[in-house]
Structures are given as structure tokens and as C-alpha cells.
Amino acid sequence: MSRNYYVAANWKMHKTRSEAVSLAKELVSALKDGKHKYLIVPGFTLLESVSAVLKGTNIRLGAQNCAFEEQGAHTGEVSVLQLKDLGVQTVILGHSERRHIYHEDNALINKKLRLALSHGFEVILCVGELLEERESGKAETVCETQITEGLKGVSADELKNVVVAYEPVWAIGTGKTATPEDADAIHAYIRKVIEKLFGGAAAQKMIIQYGGSVKPDNAATLMAKENIDGALVGGASLKAESFVPIAKF
Numbered sequence: 001m002s003r004n005y006y007v008a009a010n011w012k013m014h015k016t017r018s019e020a021v022s023l024a025k026e027l028v029s030a031l032k033d034g035k036h037k038y039l040i041v042p043g044f045t046l047l048e049s050v051s052a053v054l055k056g057t058n059i060r061l062g063a064q065n066c067a068f069e070e071q072g073a074h075t076g077e078v079s080v081l082q083l084k085d086l087g088v089q090t091v092i093l094g095h096s097e098r099r100h101i102y103h104e105d106n107a108l109i110n111k112k113l114r115l116a117l118s119h120g121f122e123v124i125l126c127v128g129e130l131l132e133e134r135e136s137g138k139a140e141t142v143c144e145t146q147i148t149e150g151l152k153g154v155s156a157d158e159l160k161n162v163v164v165a166y167e168p169v170w171a172i173g174t175g176k177t178a179t180p181e182d183a184d185a186i187h188a189y190i191r192k193v194i195e196k197l198f199g200g201a202a203a204q205k206m207i208i209q210y211g212g213s214v215k216p217d218n219a220a221t222l223m224a225k226e227n228i229d230g231a232l233v234g235g236a237s238l239k240a241e242s243f244v245p246i247a248k249f
């Protein structure tokens with residue numbers, strides 16, 4: 001199996017410009033000989049400054065969201081054209097905080113995803129179940145619906161620019177991680193869903209990151225699982241001392 005590991009730092013709504021630039025510089029120097037694929041995803045106001053630091057390095061620049069329309073009367077939204085202009089290469093969509101705090105549904109996420117792909121962005125589509133959904137045995141069907149509806153209308157060619165992140169909502173920022181076995185089982189299920197939609201070859205190539213309280217001490221065991229191809233890291237990505245060991249697991 002030849003999938004590459006992909007480790008992403010989701011800074012969420014943290015850091016000022018000077019803090020962001022200094023962390024980005026630390027990561028550039030610590031990861032310049034790193035073996036995996038890397039991504040930093042700062043807040044919108046930090047993108048331009050961090051972009052300048054990452055230019056020409058082995059770390060990609062990502063955004064945490066985008067608008068579903070290219071431009072127009074959308075007060076408070078940020079367009080893919082504006083993101084492209086700053087050197088953004090990847091957009092995270094469907095993060096559980098967008099789904100559950102800001103009520104983004106699968107149809108909206110699908111519109112954003114198709115727009116971002118049509119502009120040549122890589123998209124990380126986040127999926128994952130709530131605690132009550134897991135406890136009532138619905139984790140797989142929730143993920144299946146989020147994948148199927150999120151990827152509606154995506155061509156086989158566009159799918160090459162899609163990464164999936166499985167983030168059980170109950171594990172995000174809580175210190176609780178899915179066991180590597182539980183996570184791998186859902187990852188395997190997600191791969192089957194991709195196979196059903198796009199065929200076996202596409203499913204084998206799909207990078208599926210795990211997210212939810214990934215830390216230096218659990219990263220390697222998670223990554224050792226057959227279907228876990230990287231990590232989307234929140235809290236532990238805010239400091240080089242915790243992110244670098246994850247990124248270099």
C-alpha cells in the first residue's frame with residue numbers, strides 16, 4: 001500500500017499574527033526534513049503572513065472554511081478567489097465545529113466542496129459522529145451519509161484532490177481518543193463507502209486522516225493502523241513541542 005501520511009495543524013481560532021508567524025517559522029525549520037505531507041491551517045486573518053513563511057517549503061497552507069459562492073453579497077464570508085490570492089492550497093470543510101456550532105448541513109458543505117474543487121483546491125472533508133450517535137450504534141451510517149452527500153456530484157478526477165478526516169465529535173478537544181482499533185474500523189468503513197461511490201482503486205488511494213485529541217503519545221499507534229493515513233490535529237498543533245513529534249512520528 002503506497003498511501004502517504006498527511007499531518008495537518010488546525011489552529012482553529014487561536015493566535016495573533018506575530019504568534020502565528022513565529023510558530024510557522026519553528027515548524028518550517030523542524031519539519032524541513034520530515035518524511036510526510038504537512039499542512040498548516042491558520043485563521044483567515046493570519047493567512048497572508050503565514051503564507052509568506054511557508055512559501056517554497058514542504059508545508060502547505062490551508063484555510064478553515066470558505067463561502068459556497070465565488071463572490072457577491074455575502075457579508076462576513078471569505079471567497080475561494082480571496083483564498084487563492086493568498087496562496088492557500090487546501091480548504092477544510094465540514095469540520096464538526098462548522099456543522100454543530102454554525103449549523104452547516106451536508107448540502108451546504110457539498111456546495112462549498114464542489115466550488116473549492118472546481119478552483120483547484122485540495123479539500124479535507126471532515127466527518128464524524130456525536131457521542132449519542134456512537135452510543136446508539138449509528139457511527140457508520142452518520143459517516144456514510146456525510147461522505148455520500150458531501151461528495152455528491154464530484155468527478156473521479158476531482159476526487160484525487162479530496163482527503164477525508166474522520167473526527168468523532170466526542171473526541172475533539174476532550175482528551176478522549178477513539179481506540180486505534182475503533183478508529184481503524186470506521187476508517188475501513190469509510191474506505192468501503194468510497195469504493196461503493198468511486199471504485200476500488202480510488203478507495204485504496206484515498207487519504208483518511210484521524211482527528212480528535214491526537215497527541216505525541218498516541219500518534220504512532222493510531223498511524224500504525226492500516227486505514228489511518230495521517231492526522232488532523234487541533235490542540236496539540238498550537239505548540240511546536242507537541243506538533244513536531246506528531247508530525248515526525
Ligand code: PGA
Nearest residue numbers: 172173212213233234235
Ligand atoms: P483536537 O481537535 O486535536 O483539539 O481534538 C481536532 C480537530 O478538531 O481537528
